[in-house]
Every structure is written in structure tokens, then in C-alpha cells.
Amino acid sequence: MASYAQYIISSGWSFKDSEDQSPEAWLPVSTVPSVVQQDLQANGKLKDPFIGFNELSARWVNEKSWTYRNVFQKPTIPAGSSIFIVFDGLDTFAKVKLDGRVILESDNMFLAHRVDVTEALDTEGDHTIEIEFDCALLRARELRNQYPDHEWVGFNGDPARLSVRKAQYHWGWDWGPVLMTAGIWKEVRLEVYSTRISDLWTEVDLDDGHSNAHITATAEVETSDTNNSYTATFTLSLQGQEIGTEVVSLEGDVAKTTFDVQDPSLWWPNGYGDQTLYDISVSLKRDEGQIHQVAKKFGIRTAEVIQQPDKHGKSFFFRINGVDIFCGGACWIPADSLLTNITSDRYRKWIELMAAGHQVMIRVWGGGIYEDESFYQACDEVGIMVWQDFMFGCGNYPTWPELLESIEKEAEYNLRRLRHHPSIVIWVGNNEDYQVQEQRGLTYNYEDKDPDSWLKTDFPARYIYEHILPRAVKKIIPSIYYHPGSPWGDGKITSDPTVGDMHQWNVWHGTQEKYQIFDTLGGRFNSEFGMEAFPHIATIDHFVENEADKYPQSHVLDFHNKADGHERRIATYLVENLRTATDLETYVYLTQVVQAETMMFGYRGWRRQWGDERHCGGALLWQLNDCWPTISWAIVDYFLRPKPAFYAVSRVLKPVAIGVRREHHDWSVSHAVPPKASKYELWVVSSLRKEQTGQVELRFISIKTGLEIREAVVHEDVTIAPNGTTNILDGVIDNEVDEPHVLAARVWIGGELVARDVDWPQPFKYLDLSDRGLVVTTISDVEDEQILELRTSKPVKCLVFEERENVRVSDSAIDIVPGDDQFVTVKGLKPGDAPLKYKFLGQ
Template sequence: MARLAEYSLATGWHFKDSEDKAPEAWMPVPLVPSVIHQDLQANGKLKDPYVGFNELAARWVNEKSWVYRKVIQKPAVPAGSAVVLAFDGLDTFATVKLDSNVILESNNMFQGHRVDVTTALENEGEHVLEIEFDCAMLRARELRKQDSKHNWASFNGDPARMSVRKAQYHWGWDWGPVLMTAGIWREVRLEVYYARLADLWTAVDLDSSYQSAQISAFAELDAAQFNSTYKVNFTLSLHGKEIARQAAIPGNKVAKVTFDVDQPHLWWPHGYGEPNLYEITASLEKDQSEIHNLVKKIGIRTAEVIQQPDKHGKSFFFRINGTDIFCGGSCWIPADNILPNISPERYRKWIELMVAGRQAMVRVWGGGCYEDDSFYQACDDLGVLVWQDFMFGCGNYPTWPELLDSIEQEAIYNVRRLRHHPSIVLYAGNNEDYQVQEQAGLTYNYEDKNPENWLKTDFPARYIYEKLLPSVVESFSPKTFYHPGSPWGDGKITSDPTVGDMHQWNVWHGTQEKYQIFDTLGGRFNSEFGMEAFPHLSTIEYFVENEKDKYPQSHVLDFHNKADGHERRIATYLVENLRAANDLETYIYLTQVVQAETMMFGYRGWRRQWGDERHCGGALLWQLNDCWPTISWAIVDYFLRPKPAFYAVARVLKQVAIGVRREHHDWSVTHAQPPKTSKYELWVVSALQEEIPGKVELQFVSVDTGLEIRERIVRDVRIVPNGTTNVVDGIIDHTIDTEPHVLAARLWLDGEIVARDVDWPQPFKYLDFRDRGLEVTKINETSDQQTFKINTRKPVKCLVFEERDGTTFSDSAMDIVPGDEQTVTVIGLKTATLSYKFLGQ
């Protein structure tokens, strides 16, 4: 019996504009998966849309239809075998023809398709495979016209986008370009088999003592004829070593076995334990010959979202294997507008950066795509929790029957595909669609529990989020928590801080509050918040072609920042806090200081609240990454170059961290009058599961002289487990301590400094940063690693090292105070000099 054979169809394709009938119009496709923009660039028909104003010059592509064609050879087909043409993803309106006969019509980018072509390929020799990709932008506008009664309320992009199951950010967003891709965006292949395993999945039951687990493994059979001659052998392995084996005869197309595992190696998020993965293998046998096998990695763990009434309202936090976990992390947008550009290696580098930044959770945002398997595998391997939105973003989606059917098939396909990943701990129905409902005044009666009624209202999308999607999750991944939307909380207004999750945009958007009070604006779980910053100069130099455009407000720089009102918002936060700069390099740095400070103030305060009856269960900043070289809220730019905010967040998310701050004095309201007194507080937060002893120190250091202006405070402290320990509070009398001074806090564990925090007088623009006396000295060097010690005579704010590709820093965006020598280790610097900036330099 022959094994299943796969034949990749990655090469030999040609494409053309569907309206161009000339024989010479056909152009070669280097490799699929690809999309039209890649193929046009490869043939010299399109300039890089990420450079300059080239996005505008590429707009013609958005309104075209395209044809792809390949001549295929009939493969060897053993008697009784089927031949299947498998598409893992077609973007988006695709009509597939084989020898001029239509064999598939697809209108959903997020679905895979399998077409039996056994009969179509009966004739030997060559066959012509052709795929027509109709223009998604024009089709969307037609569909919108056909449903004129629907209220097409939305944020971002053309509202017609909601009629099409395509990545919504392709229509343009407030951080990305309008690039309407089309093409074979995921793998395509021919499969020849007598029988195969169509799916392999598990159900894991972990005992409440975490000392034993039961793994039920299921394998689904796909065969022309089903009979008792098939057998499935299941093996369970850990770290490459087989630990159990069982066989089963498929009944009703599914084979099932159960493994009992004693003392299981649990899957943990990084920082809490090892992300242990078991390997489950299913081998299909007929007549004692293996004809197909599937392998998946799984994790043994429990994952809960704890929602219980408390003094703050109703909690919202994650509990993994019985351990409460503060989910500090980031929101994720697609890492490229040209999705096939993202290699498995690039996905892994992104997740490795999250781990280096001590981020526990990534939220896959609902306007992008269900990511490639390699993204989730990297999260599994490295212990990063995944909050997975379904692909609905910022709109009131229509619900005609054909669209609902497509959405259901999309959800089933992707939940089945992703359900084995232990990293995925939550599915959310949408991104901000309930906010659109509120702002547009659409009908939402939470007390009405009849789904058929919802379809008759002007907010029919509720049916998708509260009926269709939760039903799919319940059927195919019943132990994964389902949340109707983000933000959402028990049907209350989405800005309610007492329940569910919230998107807090009153810093930057909305009322544009001072970032220094960010922690007072949070809710039970802060799943979006952010501040824009420019990327590094090297990234700007990639897309700014002319030297004359390298100034902060140049046309091309403004063009690459898609956020509405970004000019006034960046200017507001800069002018409120820092002294102005005209040269581009300094301006870049100042925007990065503001972003780093904003993220620090949010994370630091919200993590402190974790210890107050889990008042804040987590914080996911907007956003980790970019989809093109741009100016945005990302803390790491398109080229994986961290901004200073990345390091500021990493320090706050240390396993044990110290915090110090004085109360906020709103200088703009009081016309720059200084306060007479200021309260201050010092605390320690810990993610450790046991109480530990430590020592804290608080210094009061003059910004102007670098001298201590009053006696330092030293305390021995017992640090409470998985919570907050409040250590010191007091009052600064500014009539006595008249000099501007920093509060410099340090934490010792076992005689070693493990955490620091420095609170500065606000705003920075009033401080004199001249003559700091900073010294950066190399003290050690190996072939690829250098260590530098850092000292200063006067306090230094936000010492940032220049990011270079291939170079990593143990820390950056650092505050340095006199007498507290710090070290930084640099990997990959080699012969290059260490360049840096600090505030006031």
C-alpha cells in the first residue's frame, strides 16, 4: 500500500492582469506562496511600496483583477487512490479552473480548501491550472451597495471591507498603508493517497492536584472506503523519548485512545516554569504498512479566566495550572502587509523578543489574520500566552446568510487548525465592534437572549459574537475561554473599568490625559493602550529617499504616519514634557522618551494594582510590532529594532521589581506653579510564588549637583508572593527640599541589586541636564560580547544605546544616578563603537 505523496506546486507559475489579452502579458512568479505586489516587484512593474510615496504609485494594483496559471503534470496515481488539490489560503475572491473547468470558487481568505481532482486528472500528461483573483476592493463596494439597509458604521478603512472575509488592515489602518493584496498567499500542493489522517487532536484532563493527567487522542480518517482493515497507532513522547503507545481501529471515521500520564511535565508561561511540550503521533496502517502519519506538539496545562465579584467590581485575570499570572504583554498586528514575506524564522525572532522583554502574553488583533502555524508554535515553544481575536475589527458587520455560512466555515477551519496549541488561552469575538455599536447608537439589549432577534436589529453582528463563534469554540475547543469581544464586560458599556477588559485610549486619543496618571485610568484588564514614537533613524533612512526630507515634519514622514491628528498629538506630549528640538535625530529620541515614560507609568502602576485583590489582571500595550516601516505605537519597529519603550516595559515586568513615585502635580493646570508638598510611595512587586527577604534603599538626589539632599532610607522587607509589598511612604516638603531631585530606589536580594526605579520631577523641560559627567567604559570583551560599566556625577535620564541589526543589549533606556554603577552587556557589537544618547545631551 503506497504512502500519501505530496507534490508541492510552489514553482512554474505565471501571472498577468486579467484584462490584458496579449500573449506576452504573462510574467513569471518566482515562488508561491506569494501575493501580487511581490510578483509585480520581481518583474520590475512596481517599486517597493514601503519606500517614500510609492504606496500611492501602487494604488492602481488595488483595483485590478489578476490571473495565475501553471501547467501541472498528472502525478503517479496508484490504483484506488484519490488526487486532491489542497490550498491552504487564497486571497480572496478566487475562481480555480482545471483545464478550463471551474473546480472551486472561494471568497474567504481565511479558509483552506481541498478539491478532489481524481477524475479531472484522468488523462495522462499536462493539465492547465488557472486561478482568477477578482478585485476584492471593487467586489466589496458592490456587496455594500446590495445591502443598502445595513448601517455600515466603522472606524478605519473603507466600510465596504466588512462585506469581505479578507484581512481588514489591507484596506488601510491608522498605522498601515492601503495595499490590497491578491494571490496564492499560503501553500498549494497535490496530494495522492489511498487513505490519510485528516486531523489529529487531543483533549487533556489535568487532575486538580496536577499530579496526573489523562490525554485522549483522536485521529480522523479520510478514505474512499472505510473498513476494519485500517489501524491507527498512537505514540506519546516527551523530549524525544517515547513514553506510551496504543493502537485503535477507527469507528465512524475516528480512532481514539487514552493515555494516563503520572507526574506530568506541565506547560508553563515563561518565568513560571518550563513550557514543556509532549509530542503526539498518529500513524495510519493498512495491511501492516504505514501509509500516513501526523505529528503534533501539545501541552498539559489548565487555563482559566477568573471572573469573580470583589471590592473593585468583577475580576478578570488568567490562572494557569492554579497559579495567578499577571499578563503583561503586547497586542500583535500582522508583521507585514505582504504576508508571505514573514518566514518562520522571522516569527520566532518576534516571539524571542517578547521573552527577552519579559512579556507573558500576545494578543492577536482582529483586523489582521489567523497567523501561520509557526507563530503559534514559537509561542508554544517559548511559553508566551496567546489571546486570539477572531477576524472582525472596528465595525458593524453585516449578516446575510451566505456571509454567516462563510464565517462559520472560517471559524471551524481555524479553531480546528489551532486547537492543539497550549499557548492559546482565550478566543475573543472581535476588536472594538461593541465600541462601534455604542458610538453609532446601534441597538444592543443585553437582556434579550434570543439570537434570532439580534439579526433583526441594526446591530446584527451580535449574532456572530454571542451565538455563532462561541458555538464553534464550544464544539471544537471547549476548554478554551471565549470572550465576546475586546473590549467587553457582561454587556456593560465598554469603558466600564469594573468588569471585563478595556481599551484605554484617553492618553493619545480621547481626552489626551497626562501620561503620568495612566495607572488611574485603567480597568480590570487593560488590553489596549499606547503612545506613538518614531522608529530609529536607520529605519527612517530606509523609506526616506532624499536628504532634504530628513526633518521631523517632512511630507514623507507625515505620510508614513497614518494616525489621524498625529501631528498635534505628538506635539502636545512633547511640548508638555520636553524641550523642543528641530534636528531629526534628537526629535526621534524625544518621541521615544515620551513613549518609554508613558509605557512605564502605565505598566508600573497597573502591575502594582495586581496585588490589590487582582484589581488589574494584565496590560497589553498597543502595539508590539509594525507591518511596514512607519511611525506608530509599536515598541519594536518593522525591522525588529526595539525602541526604548521595549526596555522600559521589560524592567517593570521583572519577576521582582521595585517602584517609586511622587504624587502627580498637574503643572499645566496650575500655570507651572510648583507644589508645596508631595507625597511619595515605594513598593515591591513579585511574581514569585513564595515569600522572600530583601532590602530596599531610597535616595533623594539633586538633579543639579548629584548630591544627596537628605538621609537615604534603608529597609529590610519581607516580599509577599505573587503580589505587592508596600514599603515606604512619606512627604516631601518643597519649602525645605527646594532643589529638584530624583527619588532613586534599589532592591537587593541575597546581597545583589536586582531592580531599580527612579522617579523624576515633572516635567523634564524645567530641568537642567547640562554637565552630567556620564562615563561609559568597556571593562570586558570576548569574540562576540562586550561589557560596559556606566557611572555618572549627576542623574542621567534615559540613556539609550544605538540599535544595530545583529546587536543585542542587556538593557537600554536606563536612568543612572551617582554612586550606583551599572553594567550593560552587548552582543554582536564587534568592532563598531558604542553610540548612545541621553536626555539633554
């Protein structure tokens, strides 16, 4: 009996401009998957669009159609078998011809395709496959013109993008270039079989006490064999040890069995327990011969979104395995404008960086892609929960019948593809489409529950988010929570802070509030907020070619910042808070200080609110990463170099963190008249599941002299509440008596110093931070690991270490006070390497 076989078609491809009919037009393709910009670069026909102004000289590519070709030999076909050609992803308008005959036409980047080519490959020898990729930019505009009655409105990019099922950020966004890719962006292969396992999944029922997990394993089988006498052998194992095996016969095209696992090892988010993954495999056999085998990993866990009335409105937080989780994390955009640049290793490094920074959730944003399998595998293995948007972003999407049909197929395909990943804990209908509805005054009557009537309004996209997508989720993954949009809450205005999730952009965008009050602006779950900062100078050196352009407001630097009004917004937050600079390195650093402080103020306050009846259920900053070397809201740049904000967030999200803060005094409104007195508060937050006993200290240290201006407050045997907030004390600073000073807080548990926080008078521009007496000493240097001791005689603000390729520091963006030496581990420096440079405020 013939078994399943596959042949990957990755080499032997060539491509050309579809309009060029000359024989020499064909150019070699080094490997597939690829996109046309990469192949043009490899052939010397295009400069790197990430450098300088090259994006502009690459835009001609966006308006072309492209053809890819491969000549391959028919594989050996056992008797009774069929040949299928499989495309995991074609970007985007693709017409596939085999030996000149059209076998497939696709217009959705997010779908895979499988075509039976047995008859087409009837003859032996060479066969030619050609894929014509029509220009998505021009096709989108044609589609828009075909439907003039639709309200083509949205944020970012050409509104015509709404008509095309392609990654929306390719049209350009306020952090990314206009690079309209085309090509074979995922694997192509031939599959030869008469019977195969087409899908395998598990459904897990975990009892309330977590003592028993009832696991239902299901395999779908595709066969052309009329003699359907197959058996399916299911095997459940953990870390190579077999737990159980069941042999079952097929019922129609489905095989199903159940396993009961006593005292299962659960899958937990980062910091809460192990990320245990079980293996489920199924082997299809007949007459003792194995036909096909498929295996997947899955986790045993429960995931709930808790929405219940409370004193703040209606909660919105995640509960995993019965434990409430404060979801500190970030939003994710595609890690490259040219998607086939992203390797599994690069995905892994991003996710491991999140875990090292104490983050527990990533939000896959709806203007990109349903990510690669290796992204979700990394999240499973590292313990990063995934908030997964469907791919709709910032627009009023049209709903003609063919498009709705394609969207439904897209949703069901990706739900099936990803349903085994325990890291995915929520599916969400779109990004900010309900905000477009509000801002453009489109019709949305939440009380109208008739889906057909929604299609007749000027906001027909509601039909997608509240009918098609929830129906698909219920059909494919009935156990997971579906949320219609982000932000969204029970049909109320999306800025309502009492319900659902919120995108809070009144710092940076909107009313441009002071970042010091960020925590007062939040809602029940803050799924977007941010502050821009320049990347490190090494990243700027990569894309700025001329030394003469390396000044803060140079043309090329502005070109690499796609945010509307970024000049005035950056300038506002800099001039309000810091003494400005004209040299580029200092300017870069100052923008990073502002971003780090902004993120700290937001996360610190919102995490404190977690302990107040889950007032804030989580905070996902915009954004973790970049898709090209740029200036943006990312806290880690395109080259995986963390900005200071990454470290500031990491400290606030530690399992136990301490917070100290004096009340905000708006110096702009008071015309810089200082307050006579300032209240302050001190608290400890914990994500630990058990009560702790600790020691808490608060010191009052002069910024000018480094001496303590009053006796420290020390609380012994403080009971620290589990998974919540413990308020320690509040007090008053007499600004007419006390000289400018920092409040330096520390907490010990079991004799170990576990967290620090330092509160400074605001704004920094009024402070003299020169002559700090900082000493950085290498106290250990073994192999590729150094330990640095940081000591100071006066308070130091935001000590930032240089970020170097393949070098990692354990901490950065550090505040240091006298009498509290800190230690930083540096990994990756080799003998003879220069020590890392560093900067601090007022240096």
C-alpha cells in the same frame, strides 16, 4: 497498499493582469506562496511600496484583477487512490480552473480548500491550473451596494471591507498603508491517497494536584476505501522518550485512545516554569503497511479566566496551572503588509524578543489574520500566552446567510487548525465592534437573549459574536474560555473599569490625559493603550530617500504616520513634557522618551494594582510591531529594532520590580505653580511564587549637584509577598526646602541587586540636565560580546543606545544615578566595528 503522498506546487507559476489578453502579458513568479505586489516588484513593474510615497503609485494594483497559471504533470496514482488539489489559502475572491473547467470558487481568505480532481486529471501529461483573483476592493463595494439597508459603519478603511472575509488592515489602518493584496498566499499541493488522517488532537484533563493527566487522543480518518480494516497506532512521547503506545481499531471514521501520565511535566508561561511540549503521533496501518502518519506537539496545562465579584467590581485575570498570572504583554498586528514576506525565523525573533522583555502574553488582533503555524509554535516553545481574536475589527459586520455560513466555516476551520497549541488561552469575538455599536448608537439590548431577534436590529453582528462563534468554540475546544469582544464586559458600556477588559485611549486619543496618571485610568484588564514614537533613525533612513526630507515634520514622514491628528498629538505630549528640538535625530529621541515614560507609568501602576485583589489582571500595550517601516505606537519597529519603550516595559515586568513615585502635580492646571509639598510612595512587586526576603533602599539625590540631600532610607529583611505587591513606605517631600531631586530606589534579594527605579520631578522641561558627568567605559571585549560600565556624577535620564542590525543590548533607556554604576552587555559587534552611539536627555 498505497500510502499517502503529496507534491507541493511552488514553482513554475506565472501571472498577469486579468484584462490583458496579449501572450506577452504573462510574467514569471519566482515562488508560491506570494502576492501580486511581490511578483510585480520582482518583474520591475512596481516600486517598493514601503519607500517614500511609493504606496500611492502602487494603488493601481488595488483596483485590478489578477490571474495565476501553472502547467504541471499528473503524478503517479496507485490503484484505488484519488488526487486532491489543496489550497491552504487564497486571497481572496478566487475562481480556480483546471484545464478550463471551474473546480472551486472561494471568497474567504481564512479558509483552506480541498478538491477531488481524480477525474479531471484522468489523462496523462500536462494539465493547466488557472486562478482568477477578482478585485476585492471593487467586489466589496458591489456587495455594499447590494445591501443598502445595512448600517455600514466602522473605524478605519472603506466600510465596504466589512462585507469581505479578507484581512481588514489591507484596506488601510491608522498605522498601515492601503495595500490590497491578491494571490496564492499559502501553500498549494497535490495529495494522492485512498485513505489519510485528516485531523489529530488531544484533550487534556489535569487533576487539581497536577499529579495525573488524563489525555484523550483522537484521529479523524478520511477514506474512499470500503474495506475499512485499518488500525491506528498512537504514540505519546516526551523529548524523544516514548511514554506509551496504543493500537486501536477505527470506529467509523474516528480512532480514539487515552493515556494516563503520572506527575506530568507542565507547560508554563515565560518566567513561571518550563515550556514542556509532549509529542502525540498516530500511524494508520493496514496489513502491516503504513498508510499515513501525523504528529503534533501539545502541552499539559490548565488555563482559566477568573471573573468573580470583589471590592473593585468583577475580576478579569488568567490562572495557569492554578497560578494567577499578571499578563504583561502586547498586541500583535500582522508583521508585514505583504504577508508572504514573513518567514518562520522572523516570527521566532519577534516572540523571543518578547520573552527577553519579560512579557508573557500576545494579543492577536482581530483586523489581521489567524497567524501562521510557526507563530504559534514559537509562542508554545518560548512561553508566550496567546489572546486570540477572531478576525473582526472596528465595524458593524453584515449577516446575510451566505456570509454567516462562510464565517462559521472559517471559525471551525481555524479552531481545529490551532486547538493543539497550549499557548492559546482565550478566543475573543472581535476587536472594538461593540465600541462601534456604542459610538454609532446601534441597538444592543443585553437582556434580550433571542439570537434571531438580533439579526433584525441595526447591530446584527451581535449574532456572530454571541451565537455563531461561542457555539463553534464549544464544539471544537470546549475547555477554552470564549469572550465576546475586546473590549467587553457583561454587556456593560465598554469603558466600564469594573468588569471585563478595557481599551484605554484617553492618553493619546480621547481626552489626551497626562501620561503620568495612566494607572488611574485603567480597568480590570487593559488590553489596549499606547503612545506613538518615531522609529530609530536607521529605519527612517530606509524609507526616506532624500536628505532634504529628514526633518521632523517633512511631508514623507507625515505620510508614513497614518494616525489621525498625529501632528497635534505628538506635539502636545512633547511640548507638555520636554524641551523641543528641530533636528531630526533629537526629535526622534524625544518622541521615544515620551513613549517609554508613558508605558512605564502605565505598567508600573497597573502591576502594583495586581497585588490589590487582582485589581488589574494584565496590560497589553498597543502595539508590539509594525507591518511596514513607519511611525506608530509600536515598541519594536518593522526591522525588529526595539524602541526605548521596549526596555522600559521590560524593567517593570521583571520577576521582582521596585517602584517609587511622587504624587502627580498637574502643572498645566496649576499654571506652573509648584506644589509646596509632594507625597511619595515606595513598593515592591513580585511574580515569584514564594515569599522572598530582601533589602530595600531609597536615596534622595540632587539633580543639580548629584549629592544626596538627605539620608538614605534602608529597610533590611523586608518580607516580599509572593505574586503580589509589598508596600514599603510613604513620605513627604518639602519642595520649599528640598532642591529638585530624584528618588532612587533599589532592592536586593540574597545579596543580589535585582531591580531599580528612579522617580523624577515632572515635567522634564523644567529641569537643567546638562553637564551630567556620564562616563561609558568598555570593561570587557571578548569575541562578539562587550560589557559596558555606565557611571555618572549627576542623575542621567533615559540613556538610549543606537540600535544596529544583528546587535543586541541587554538594556537601554536607562536612568543612572551617582554611586550606582550599571553594566550593559552588547552582543554582535565585530572587531573594528564603531562603538554604539548613545543619547540621553539634555545631552
